[in-house]
Amino acid sequence: MISSPDFLALQKLLQERCGMQLTSDKLYLVASRLGPVALKLGLKSVIDLMTELRTRPNESMITAVVEAMVTHESLFFRDAKPFELLSRNVLPQLVRARAAAKKVRIWSAACSSGQEPYSIAMQIREDFAHLAGWRWEIVGTDISEPILARARTAEFSAFEVGRGLSPERLARHFTQFPGQGYRVAEPLRAMTSFRRHNLLEPAAHLGQFDIVFCRNVLIYFDAPTKARALDLISRQLAPDGVLVLGSADSIIGVTQRFVGVPEERGLFRLAPAMGLARTA
Ligand SMILES: C[S@@+](CC[C@H](N)C(=O)[O-])C[C@H]1O[C@@H](n2cnc3c(N)ncnc32)[C@H](O)[C@@H]1O
Known part of the structure; x- marks a missing residue:
């Protein structure tokens, strides 16, 4: 389970870096979107990634997390x-x-x-x-x-x-x-x-x-x-x-x-x- 300090740290990071508001009802997004990032960085789980992010962040880890958390949904001639x-x-x-x-x-x-x-x-x-x-x-x-x-x-x-x-x-x-x-x-x-x-x-x-x-x-x-x-x-x-x-x-x-x-x-x-x- 993601700890409260880790979630708060992620919320703050996303707000500062890209303006994204991560509300607690979006906890499911953290698990689904950060799973592949944790794997790529050689970490055992999203929980480990969140702890690393709070205690020992580095730029490339932060960039990977921000890029994974934003929503890219788009389509041609959207809304006409x-x-x-x-x-x-x-x-x-x-x-x-x-x-x-x-x-x-x-x-x-x-x-x-x-x-x-x-x-x-x-x-x-x-x-x-x-x-x-x-x-x-x-x-x-x-x-x-x-x-x-x-x-x-x-x-x-x-x-x-x-x-x-x-x-x-x-x-x-x-x-x-x-x-x-x-x-x-x-x-x-x-x-x-x-x-x-x-x-x-x-x-x-x-x-x-x-x-x-x-x-x-x-x-x-x-x-x-x-x-x-x-x-x-x-x-x-x-x-x-x-x-x-x-x-x-x-x-x-x-x-x-x-x-x-x-x-x-x-x-x-x-x-x-x-x-x-x-x-x-
Ligand atoms: C849902 S898509 C919208 C794409 C397109 N404008 C459309 O309406 O179909 C949102 C995009 O905003 C980008 N984004 C999020 N925060 C951003 C920021 N602070 N600065 C620039 N782009 C950002 C995301 O990477 C994502 O590709």
Whole structure:
């Protein structure tokens, strides 16, 4: 049985390192997710790993534990609605606003294995392939290096492409490797890149973005941690940029930095004072 001091130490570690709130009803996750880590580190059990983590932690052990504890669930065109809004409203407006620069940068923050950034790339190819000379840059970031390595391969199993992709999209945007799955086509891969980034740390090195997708990760944070992550994101958003949150993400009472776009659920813009402060 995991001791109370060990559980508290893990709770503190996860909160500090990645913002994850590990409540005691999630004890089952500790056993199932840390079992393979204990085995890999040559420890007899999760209990031994927890004790090591509290009494003799080292960076590689901490990284392995954080990576094992976060949830990577993702799928193509998740929730559909944000992609409809992207296609109907956000991208057409941006194409008009960036007509001179012909460059749009999009950040998929907490992108997991890449389904979100590749879905954004597909939407852009479908809607704007006719625009000549435009640069579309989609940057996917995540705290977990192993999941980013998967995203960079751009390879997905039959099960994964079956979640969210129509047969038409699959045929249009993927190459099939018989018996081995599917690979995202080169034009989409050329638009996307992947970098490790923790949402609790400043993101100035990533540059400024016109659109930020940050979906299904804030749900794991407490209110002050959400506020911190959103504050850091707001610093990277263009004054006329758009933030896209997940359907379960609520920011009411959490931050003053963003305001919801009326009638467009899930879309946010910088609060007027923020936009002015950033352009001044
Ligand atoms: C449930 S997935 C969401 C993937 C995608 N955004 C979607 O909606 O399908 C959550 C991702 O957040 C990442 N994550 C968790 N804490 C993070 C943090 N502090 N900074 C960056 N990424 C984090 C996890 O590694 C995981 O890949």
